[in-house]
Amino acid sequence: MAAAPDSPLYLGLDFSTQQLKVVALDGSLAVLHQDGVQFDSDLPEFRTQGGVHIHPDRLTVTSPVLMWVKALDLLLDKMKRAGLDFSRVRALSGSGQQHGSVFWRRGASQTLNQLDPDLSLHQLLQDSFSVSDSPVWMDSSSGQQCRALQAAVGGALRLADITGSRAYERFTGNQISKLRGTRAEDLDNTERISLVSSFAASLFLGGYAAIDYSDGSGMNLLDIRRRSWSEVCLEATAPHLDRLLGDPLPSMSVLGPVSSYFVRRYGFSESCRVVAFTGDNPASLAGMRLQQGDVAVSLGTSDTVFLWIQEPRPALEGHIFCSPVDLQAFMALLCFKNGSLTREEIRNRCTGGSWEAFSVTLRETPLGNGGNIGFYFDTKEITPPAVGVHRFASDDSESHLSRPAGGLLESSGGGPGSGGGPVPVQEASC
Missing domain, CATH: 3.30.420.40 (ATPase, nucleotide binding domain)
Known part of the structure; x- marks a missing residue:
């Protein structure tokens, strides 16, 4: 049965490795609209392959942060041309590829808060990032920083016990540490550090969105039991890092109303709420409604196997994340890059x-x-x-x-x- 023309809609967006996707649902979870933007083909000016740039050392893998911004412009314009009534959208949320990091330049918060609806996000935010090419989950160039972090906290197993994982090159803490050591001036010019998920939420919020517990678990920085930043990990990574990260919060948190930019440019309702975005793997657990004892296998740009657990038992292989749907639970995950x-x-x-x-x-x-x-x-x-x-x-x-x-x-x-x-x-x- 078709939804009533004025019934509420809910948007879910996914900023994945190769594309940006959206789905519009009604209150009974029926899909009323879906669309996407392929980074390689729809945004050829960024010259990505599979949504990324693999650098000559074949260890460094990045994506242009402005590509993600421009993809959102294209996607919302496509939805508008398709006749989607944004005023019906009551809430939106989404996911982002895990471990990707976005470095906001000093002054970017003011820009986000004063977006001109006559211009595209790509035009407005082109000077808002201190690092133009974001490290992503395929990157494995921070081995030195991983070894240093493990030494600082008392070994790989101790780090896994605190953060849910031993040190991994793609994890955001080690990428921040690498930036500090190789391009300190860029880190000094950074006002806020986001994950891809919280970056996407920030665009809709018109201000910096908090990192959620579940996606934040994939940074080698979050104490997964206390659900707060680990002081020893922060100190080993960069000075005053807590100021750049902000306070983490539950994955189901309502962050606030959608930015006036989207109200004026696309016709969103002022009452539309932005719910915290999370990582794509935690979002898969939530979307598949996994319960304790369930195991899921996902074949994507990366291949993963994950399950719901109650008691974390971190090891030297695999990962433990905070659950995105239950503050007392966790998810275990194995990730394979060559998918x-x-x-x-x-x-x-x-x-x-x-x-x-x-x-x-x-x-x-x-x-x-x-x-x-x-x-x-x-x-x-x-x-x-x-x-x-x-x-x-x-x-x-x-x-x-x-x-x-x-x-x-x-x-x-x-x-x-x-x-x-x-x-x-x-x-x-x-």
């Missing part, structure tokens, strides 16, 4: 970009593949911390065609001087 982008690269190489042709080839392959198996780590993996493509035959010997990240195959039959030179990637079989 859909790796699968798409193999599809493109083997079947010219066609999933249909790939499926045919897969069906024609005997079950078990003759005992042959491959591990594909185009970028340095999280668990295990490996890189390259490694193929093994049925006798467990490594195939002569194994490829390091970077687009070449090489012989694994010998070390230096063995004569096993690089082989073009197109010569590889799937």
Whole structure:
């Protein structure tokens, strides 16, 4: 049954790695509208591949923060042209890719509070960020900072006991520490540090949105039991960091009314409320309505497996986050970096970009593949911390065609001087 023309609507947005998506629901959770903006194709001027820039060292991975801003401009304009009545929206919330960080330049809060509705967000905020390219979850360039943080708190297991995870390169605390050590002037010029989720909420709020407990758990900075910043972790990362982060709050918190910018430019109601945004993984747990004992597997740009738990037991592998829906519960998660982008690269190489042709080839392959198996780590993996493509035959010997990240195959039959030179990637079989 179609919703009444004046019935309330609720918006959910997802600032993911490759696109910005939106869904509009009515009070019974029926989907009335959905749309999206693909970063690579809809915003080609930013020259991303898979929504990111992989730098020459192949460890540093970033996304242009203004790309996310401009994507929101495009998405809201598309929704307006489609006839969505924003005045019906009673509340909005959303999610963002975990571990991405946004550094707001000094004076940005005043800009956010005085947005001119005659101009796009992209125009208004182009000078509001002290770091133009945001580190994202695929980044693994802060190993030195990870080791320093673990040493400062008493070891990897102690850090995991406090924050839910040992030190990981992509986690925001270690990215802040790297910025402090390599570009201190940019950190000095920073007024506020957001996660992608709280950054997105800030755009709608017209002021800095707080980091929520659940997404904040993926920073190596939050004490997951006390649900507040860990003083020892803050001190080991950067001076006066608590001022740059603000106070964290529950993931279901109502932050306040939508900014007057959206009221005047798009026709939102002044009574529309902005609910805290959270990370995409915690949002998946909430959206799937997981309960204790449930386990979910998500195959996306990263692949994850996660579950609801009551008692945190942090370890050296995997992560424990605060639950986004229950202040007494937690979620456990394993994340694998080489997900859909790796699968798409193999599809493109083997079947010219066609999933249909790939499926045919897969069906024609005997079950078990003759005992042959491959591990594909185009970028340095999280668990295990490996890189390259490694193929093994049925006798467990490594195939002569194994490829390091970077687009070449090489012989694994010998070390230096063995004569096993690089082989073009197109010569590889799937």
